[in-house]
Structures are given as structure tokens and as C-alpha cells.
Amino acid sequence: xxxxxxxxxxxxxxxxxxxxxxxxxxxxxxxxxxxxxxxxxxxxxxxxxxxxxxxxxxxxxxxxxxxxxxxxxxxxxxxxxxxxxxxxxxxxxxxxxxxxxxxxxxxxxxxxxxxxxxxxxxxxxxxxxxxxxxxxxxxxxxxxxxxxxxxxxxxxxxxxxxxxxxxxxxxxxxxxxxxxxxxxxxxxxxxxxxxxxxxxxxxxxxxxxxxxxxxxxxxxxxxxxxxxxxxxxxxxxxxxxxxxxxxxxxxxxxxxxxxxxxxxxxxxxxxxxxxxxxxxxxxxxxxxxxxxxxxxxxxxxx
Numbered sequence: 001x002x003x004x005x006x007x008x009x010x011x012x013x014x015x016x017x018x019x020x021x022x023x024x025x026x027x028x029x030x031x032x033x034x035x036x037x038x039x040x041x042x043x044x045x046x047x048x049x050x051x052x053x054x055x056x057x058x059x060x061x062x063x064x065x066x067x068x069x070x071x072x073x074x075x076x077x078x079x080x081x082x083x084x085x086x087x088x089x090x091x092x093x094x095x096x097x098x099x100x101x102x103x104x105x106x107x108x109x110x111x112x113x114x115x116x117x118x119x120x121x122x123x124x125x126x127x128x129x130x131x132x133x134x135x136x137x138x139x140x141x142x143x144x145x146x147x148x149x150x151x152x153x154x155x156x157x158x159x160x161x162x163x164x165x166x167x168x169x170x171x172x173x174x175x176x177x178x179x180x181x182x183x184x185x186x187x188x189x190x191x192x193x194x195x196x197x198x199x200x201x202x203x204x205x206x207x208x209x210x211x212x213x214x215x216x217x218x219x220x221x222x223x224x225x226x227x228x229x230x231x232x233x234x235x236x237x238x239x240x241x242x243x244x245x246x247x248x249x250x251x252x253x254x255x256x257x258x259x260x261x262x263x264x265x266x267x268x269x270x271x272x273x274x275x276x277x278x279x280x281x282x283x284x285x286x287x288x289x290x291x292x293x294x295x296x297x298x299x300x301x302x
Contacts, residue, residue: 010217010298011172012047013187013232014059014160019223020153025142028223028259031270035259036223040153043221043257046290047159051166053294055215058172058208059152059160060187062143062228067108068180069124070139076102086263088135091125109180120181123196133191134227136183143177174208186231188239209239217250217298221257221290226269229258230276237283248284252297253277256289 019028020036028036047054066073072082075089077099083089093099101121106114125136143150152160164171177184181201183191189204212218218236222229233253240247260273281287288297 009055009215010053010219010294011212011215012054012057013212013218013220014043014057014152014156014222020156024149025140026224028261030259031262031268032259035262039221039223039257039259040156042290043254044155044159046221046254046257046294047163050294051163053298054163054219055167056169056172057160057163058174058211059156060174060176060222060228060232061150061152062184063145063150063175063178064141064143065145065178065180066141067105069121070137070183071141072138074102074105075099075138083138085138085140086266087138089125089138090135091122091129094122094125119196124182124192127192131192134185145178172211174205176205185228186235187228188232188235204235209236212236213239213243213247213250215250217252219252219254219294221254223258224261224269224273225258225277226260226273230273233280233285234276237280237285241283245284248280249286251280251285252288253280253285254290255287256291 019026020040021027022029022037030036032038047057064071068074072085075083077083078097082102083099089099101114101118103114106112106117110117128134128136151157160171163169174187176187179190179202181195182193184202185191187205188209190202193200193202193204195201220229220233233251236251237248240251255277260268260270262268262270277287286297
């Protein structure tokens, strides 16, 4: 396990960065308005306090380019306008042609075949509805590959690097979200895996799933509780239930190191996020606080 101590092998998973700076596109303020800032302070303290217990850290890096199905440039209406950010695009709107694939993006991601891309977009919007997912949402350009928004928050990056050196443990960076044809809230699998013609466009991150389940304890924190974190945990729960329901008992959710998306006077995802976490706990996962001694709650639940 890489240290002279009697603790089990543990992995800290992180989903965070551009969600944590007020000036960035998708700052997660939560109901307090400072949620992600406070979460990261606690998360950094948690890492430093538990260097001897945390075996490995796996930051998940949301990674995007401009021409993706959830960015404004992908869509256009008959007036030549792009949809506003933070707006949903329903299946019916694609079906009726209110929003269409922008012909200009076809060269970049479909070999110039705009009709193929349009058929995929219609199928995609319908598939999200069929599978009970969030509707397709037009997000602002964020986590752009090569830009500063793609980086970890500096204080957290320093804590992760310090852990790597102190424990001689390579940080397990995971890239996700770079497929132009699907959203990818969860790090374990994209929202949609195929296209209208049955062609596979993506696959679950089976390698990461196997790595996670090989640890004695998996600790999850980051942003946003209502989206990337919740969907990642949901997928992890399903994989555990399929393989062995008792595996859920090795999952620990740092409740005070994650916040839900809240857009004042527009939408508040706090209650759905909290409900999801209660459901995860009912399935056998543990809701814990970063201020508690990690060894105590791992021992307590084993």
C-alpha cells in the first residue's frame, strides 16, 4: 500500500476546477453563494491531514473543445441565432426544427455530413429523454482544452502534488468529456453510447471502474454534487449492484466537500442532489464529513 501504516488502501476521487473560481463560467456557489470555495478549503485540509491514509488521488478532468453537442455553436435556428447558454433543448424542439445542427460544424466532427449529424442530434435528444437523463443542456464554453479553465484549482493542485511526492504515488488523472457527440457528466460513462444507426460512439470507462473497485475504500468529493458527482456515483452504484451489492460499503461521500448547482432566481438543484445522496446511502454507501477522522469512519463501517 506504499506506507508503514495499518490503514486499508484508499482512493480519493475529485471532480473539480473551473467550478470553483467565481470568475469562471460554471462557478458552483450552492445556496450559500460560496459553496465550491468553502468545499475546496475543506478538501485541501482533508488531503494534508490524511496523507498517511490516502493511497492515491484521482482528479477527473472535464475536457472540452468548441465543437461539441452541448455548446452554443453546435446549434442554430432559422434566424441564424445560437441558443442561449444554460437553456435546455428538448427532443420536440429538434424534431420540429426549432433548433438544428449548425452546418458549419459538420466539417469538424462529421466529415462534412451535416445530415448524418442532424439525425444523430435528433436521436440523441430522444435517447436522453428515454433514459431519464437531464435534457440536453447548452452550456457556456468551459474546461476548454489548452485554457486555464481546464486546470485544477491551484491550492488543490498543490495538495494533490504534495500527496504524490509524500506518498510516492502517481496522481491518477482521468480525462473525460472530449467526445463531441455526447455529454459526459459521469467520469465512468458518457450519457449516450451509440448513434441513430446503432454505431457505437463511446463506451464506459471500464479501466477506471476496475481500478476503483480494487481499492478498500473510495472517497468521493468535488463539483458539482447535482451533476458530475451525482452521475458518477450513480454509475458506480449500478456497477456495484451488478457485480456485488456489498461493494457499495467501500464508497465514502464527503458531504461537506461538494455543492449543488444553484442559479439564483433561475434554478436550484440542491434538493435533487440531496435526495440522490440519501438514495446512495440507502444502497450502502457512507455519507461522511471531511472534519471526521478518516481512520475512524473507515474502521466504523468495516
